[in-house]
Amino acid sequence: MSNTSLEIQLKTLPNQPGVYQYFDSDGKILYIGKAKNLKKRVSSYFNKQHDYGKTRVLVKKIATIKHIVVDTETDALLLENNLIKKYQPRYNVMLKDDKSYPWICIKNERFPRVFSTRRVIKDGSEYFGPYTSMKTVSTLLNLIKGLFQLRTCNYDLSQEKIDANKYKVCLEYHLGNCKGACEGYETETEYHANIDAIKEILKGNFKDSLSQFKQQMKDYAEDMQFEEAQKIKEKIEVLENYQSKSTIVNPKISNVDVFSIVSDESYGYINFLQLSYGSIIRSHTLEIKKKLQETDVELLELAITELRQRFNSKSKEIYVPFKVNIGEHIKTTIPKLGDKKHILDLSLRNAKYYRMERFKQVKITDPDRHVNRIMAQMKADLRLSEEPRHIECFDNSNIQGTNPVAACVVFKDGKPSKKDYRHFNIKTVEGPDDFASMEEVVFRRYKRLLDEDQPLPQLIVIDGGKGQLSSALKSLDVLGLRGKIAIIGIAKRLEELFYPDDPIPLYLDKKSETLKIIQQLRNEAHRFGIEHHRNKRSKSALNTELETIPGIGEKTVVELLKTFKSARRVSNAKLDELEDAVGKSKADKIYNYYHN
Template identity: 75%
Template sequence: MAQASVTLQISTLPDSPGVYQYYDKDGKLLYVGKAKNLKKRVNSYFTKKHDNARTRMLVKRIVDIKHIVVATETDALLLENNLIKKYQPKYNVLLKDDKSYPWICIKNERFPRVFPTRRLIKDGSEYYGPYTSMKTVHTLLDLIKGLYNLRTCNYDLAEDKIRDGKYKVCLEYHLGNCAGPCEGLYSETEYNENIEAIRNIVKGNFKESLVRFKTQMKQYAEEMLYEDAQRIKDKIDVLENYQAKSTVVNPKINNVDVFSVISDESYGYVNFLQLSFGAIIRSHTLEIKKKLDESDAELLELAVVELRQRFNSQSKEVYLPFKINLEAGISFHIPKLGDKKKILDLSIRNAKYYRMERFKQAKIVDPDRHANRIMAQMKIDLRLSEEPRHIECFDNSNIQGTNPVAACVVFKDGKPSKKDYRKFHIKTVVGPDDFASMEEVVYRRYKRLKEEGQPLPQLIIIDGGKGQLSSSLKALDALELRGKIAIIGIAKRLEELFYPDDPVPLYIDKKSETLKIIQQLRNEAHRFGITFHRQLRSKEALNNTLESIPGIGEKTSIELLRKFKSTKRVGEASFEDLAKVVGASRAKKIITHFQK
């Protein structure tokens, strides 16, 4: 049973970058991993034959799978590190020590130093990163060192100490790497201007620096210093391809709870992200069943209290998509731009993926719940007075003006009901007239349903624009059914739906379940009608050959085809062979016909 549950969970994972977490039957976290494609990566654990005994043991113990969706593979790497550091899962071994990713620090001091570090100290210093590659850090620092003369010593360069001549310039000064602020040879104003330029570089604003480097590269090339030019070019390539910031981690966002909510007709989904010093340490989505059509604000208020109590959150700052009532002492922000908005968008994305996952699982495990959701959503999207549990869709087929026919397909609870499909020969219309044909078919269909006391549909869909819809309305008027059954027309562009007495079409979201059902109905009606039309054309072709022979009817034609397999072979057959099947008299007529 546990394996079946895991298989179901894997089938609904997204094909997106993120972090996955494995839990055992007791709810204990076993393993945290990162993936460029969550579904493929997790599925590989259960489809491959593992040589490692620990991995085989891990797979046997997995009962529950949770995941967090992020924007990029780099974000997944950073988030994986944060979660492993916090929870120390049993089967994670590579990242359990105190090692952390590198940052670039601009020290909080007079004449600030700029250096790499793996330790974040809350002393007012600025930290940029983290970076997943130390090569990128060194490239940035080499760039900074090449552009600006910064000190590397750890002296306390207080103004009075410099004035009293306590320090002397070192070798770095004589090598041209430092301008000598320790002896007052470098003004603090100019130094701070350079620090501001360095902030732009580590934030990803390389424009001015790249222009300067490209100029320098061309100068080296003109002087035929090709090795130096290549060295500068390598740095330019690295910087141009560098992703300056991570959406997962920002050290300026400290001890914050982030909440977002999405909902449908029956359920609400609230995602909770907990950040500690800018790093996501927890992601949890709460599913809430609506009782009295509660608003998103009501659901969010309920969930914020529940989740903060459940996870014992002490954060005094909360990010929200809109204003709600919060407990005293808690401040909230509604981010509009920047890193805070990115964090909120990430929370919304996780809520949407969770809803999609639950939606897919419900479709497999609980079809009734899936159907109820779709019906409730279609009622809202199509502006209906009741749920369209029974839908019928009509399509005309009169290809090349021959054999005019029509098809009616029936969907019940969002699924095809093929036993209720009906096909029609057009009887009263001469020539290819779609409007008149549609009127005839709709009239015949619902006249019969009324006479037989059969249930009428809640929705009729006409494959066509305003003209076909108007013709169908005439049929309903004649049967006194107008207003008792909702009816809409589909234009060639599927997203345009036409309603009676409304010249402006309704546009449906292309990604909505409602439009998918309508599209399925239209395609099924088209398929069913075309199949019927082809059958008639084939029969007509048969009639034009064998049945056109005097004295040869449908029954004889079928006997001949059953014996000889094709009309061509009938024409090539000998008199004796034909006589054995249909007798001498008919055999002579067939021979005479094909000789002509």
């Protein structure tokens, strides 16, 4: 489709709320979006430069634009959600319907049964849920069973069949778990009073049931029926115990949905809590893969609509961490303190825990996705132009004085690549001069990589502050690499990250994975450098020791090292091996020196 055709389509878009759909030249749907103002929103795709690659590719592929006008933004949000799930366009985040959540069913019967199911049948029965955990369902059903005597059989308990003595009471009646409605021992009115109480409990309202049981206990006590009163007392204790465990905030907070979000470069994690009378009656976290660098606001708006639809929420108020636009019929609260803030913080904590668990799972089951996420996060955190797949870190601190050395460690895809580690003996610097040493090793390292046409890193980390960073930059300038490789310095004390030509350091979150990888780089470089320095000192000390053996001169030492490679091997050599190398006379002197 020509640009002229697209321009005409853009000009004819209305200034009304609605949903827009992008199609490619083959008529395949690419993307579905919602808009407060269709003309403004759709035109923005074509009027500005897009930094994100996928968005640029999407715009290039658009051949046809279709739109659906609706009355309100809420309608647009719901329509967008349903169309995305129906067509699953390539450039939209995917929202998958999960039909397998458990529900609690109150069956549409004369004497309703209460049971769990994963199938919702539209036969007039009432369904509570869906619940995200079968454990919650089991707990509630056990609570109900302990409080109320309900039938578990699936007989058709019509009045005609009961009057005709069609059924006989079963073992459940004799155990006291059922009151025998099948033989007319319990009326429909009595039974439905219990069902009404169960419905309130499933909504999180314990107040009415507690009041009812307390009145029953009082009545039994007044009638001297103390055994029955004791049974009711036990039920009250069960209900109060369950209530105390399930109520986590003010019971006045009821019929409220709570949403929070944490995100990284690739995914958004949205937690949903549903509250009734201060109790959390539902918790679910939705993971959404980003497609076009969607913002937290965009992801949260999409997720709120999806989760409320998925769990059939009718709550009139939601708590969120920031302003969202999901329609005028829902009250939006951004809590700042008190019980409301407490519950929002709890939701955020759930989202963070879920994200951490997903990291652990992904690390084991999908290492590539784990690496991709970390690389994308490092690119964003460190303000880099490309992902730091290949990082090199230099260290020559704390090993000044004798035998000056430096270390270069290499990380690839966020992990140590030990075969690429390199040691450097400082050659051009006299005395302990950290800055000049850093200048030398950085020059030697990248001069060699350039000469050998080896791949260069995307990031260089210098263990040190501004001075060390400036020294490394001098070498990059000489080699013409400044601006081609990102370089930062990390100062030890406060974990400050220094950038070239920027006097203000960057401070990363102490718990961030990016900082942990940089710290691991720095520690590994330090360990590798110290190890080399220690070996060099030991070798030097051993060489000196050979020269101190009486009657052994420099030429003999050279011969010994040529044969045995190290002073340690000389000290452990047998007498005949020494004789073969330097003759009997000198061999006796060396052997006696080490063995006497």
